[in-house]
Amino acid sequence: MIRLALAELRIDVRLWIGPLLVASVASAFVYLAAVYWWTLGTPSGAALIESFGSTVDEARAGSYVVYVSTAIPAIAVLGSTSAATIAAFATRIARWRLAGATPRQVRAVVTVQVLIVNTIGTLLGIAIALPLRQAAVDLLVRMVTRGDYTIPADNSLAPALVALAGSTLVCYLASFAPACRAARIPAVHAVRDSVEASKTMPVSRWIVAGILVFVLIQQVIVTVFATQTLGADSGVESAAATLALTLGVMMIATIGALAPVLVPALIRLWTAIVPSRFVPSWFIARHSAIEHPRQASTAVMPISIGIALYGILFGIIATWQNALRAAGLGGELNTIDTYVMLTPAAVIAVTGSVASILLTTRARTRQYALIRTAGAPPRTIVSIALAEAVSYSITAIGLGLAVAYASVLTAAGLLTATGLPATPLIDFRQMLLLAGIGIIAVLASLLVPALVAIRGNPRDTVALS
Template identity: 30%
Template structure:
């Protein structure tokens, strides 16, 4: 029988665990709170547009609803992917603490309750902070992004208490719900984790995940088929949704895709190339749960702008081939409105997962130094690990963009356009990939330098 199953810890101890662990592992929880705040800022844009459409009503309100729908769907996809990755990593990275709790008499049910309470508190604090930050900014921002949309420039925009409260509730609920599976796993943590490696276990493709994959694949098939029957002047709407949903499908299939793909392409560079590359490759391949938490948001970050530019470029080329005149490119405000917020959230989420894993990385670096590795090897290994994550996500995201562009090239012909080569979206993919790599390095290198200032014995003795 596992420790802690026969007795229940007193409530006072549980309250101390909730607060004490938040303070003891502040890096992990601050990272989760920052991501929740970023999700609230992004959600405030959708909330502002939705509340404005409802209050305005009439023709202008109806004209705003299609824009609101696209923004809500794109924001929802990015929010679900990023928050679920962060919530899962937040819980699973603290397995040693959960094992200790059970050894001191905390029952599995109480472990689960404490974990969910911690997620709830951090998500609520982050969401409230994000909404407070967004209040003075969201209306001017929405007015700017709508300034180039015909008929929407004069729509009165509002972001009232109801919309703000809804954003806080949604973000908090998504974070807490995303952590329920990990909380159940935490309640079953064995004390054996205290004497062996505590790398979070990779997510398995259980029945719920398979059901989600089948459902999402069905929605994608219906969406693609409907795009082929949509008039050319309206085909952009279903095609714009194809890329985000396809990226969500890839992330949902992450346990089947991320680790095998990472191991496959990193074998191209021999392990003997350098000690730092060997360490980075081994760390990325071994820490599959941490790698998946970073790769998922980055895939979305690369796929969203890339697929948007690929779809619009393909449709413009089809219209130009049919009419002999290439339509003007959408203004930058349109791209910012549709993918700016989700892109920001995805990149911040990816960087946050790297930052949150810093404690495990410090221990690994200390082990390398204890075995005779120099500071340069440790630092360069951290850089290579960021490069591995960025390349893995960029390749998968570029694959999503390529498939989306192919779907767009197929759909424009039955929709009434002329045949056209699919646009690549390579520029958007490249810019996003570089930005993601820079943020990963910004989250990794400073923390590695700080860790190198501590002796290996001290780093290994602190849990």
């Protein structure tokens, strides 16, 4: 099984670039959190923390924040990229079945492949994080002490081993379901073309989406009633912010569950403003996004979720801070905790979006080559890639902004109910920074197959299997 897994990995390394990127990014954050954990255990670290009247265990809470904010999105994104990767070579898996491989053997081979890629990605992530150890420790120490203090970062091997073990566990949990689905791929798949099976969601996803919609409605009811019950008691502002944050997170979860249906519908709706007959490249890009709902949703949702999370948290903080100033109350709300919690999730989300697009590089290159053989000039091929990137980016930004504003508007209403003069404020700086990074990454991922199709021989490119 190990020999087969290694052989198949060598055949087409490009299919595993997505999971490799996600594993690298996730392991880098886990390694930095582990370095901070071990640094606090050194004599100098313990002495500094205790001088502030705290304990090492309390200070290590920053590591837990990084672990959780890394593991949860990593499992989700790694699971989706692993599933997409497995779907991309479903025909090859079906050939294993034709050759006599049992479902258990298929599941074992896929699991071994994912773990091998994860190990390579983890080592790469640790190598990337090595120069950032001291900066990460300083940031997390500042989060605890609220001052500029430096503790020499730990240089032992233990954090690397923790990162490898943690990344392997996350990878196994994320790949368990895709490996089981791979084991159920029928052998007949090897003798027919692989197409996107359905433009709708499976029944199981509809059930999950229905449950989330029900929970979201309950959360809306609770939030509406809270505006009538919140008083001017001390500390009630924190409860108001928590309610608004919970509502925003529930909206994100519900939209994520409905993404394969919702995202193509939104793209179809707003892209209709550009007459297709006047811009052929826009028509082709629009058709490609609409006709491949799974592909469109996996490209749009990670960036949209990152934008929404940044908008919700920083918007609530900005709204709360402005309300405190308007009421004549001093004090600055801490934002370092927010950065520490959101940065891993945002980076993993953008990486997941890029990874999902990279999985379709071969299919896109072949599609562009077909369009080129039909007589389209190179500038049209590039225009199609640009138009598709624009459609994904605007949809992601629109969804993220809508969820963020709804949550911040709720926060303003709840804070007003507590007696604070609150008005909804959106911190566009954080959102636009993340949106810009996501757009550049998506654009670069889409331009690569377009440039390959332009430079190569279209007949050879079309012949790609």
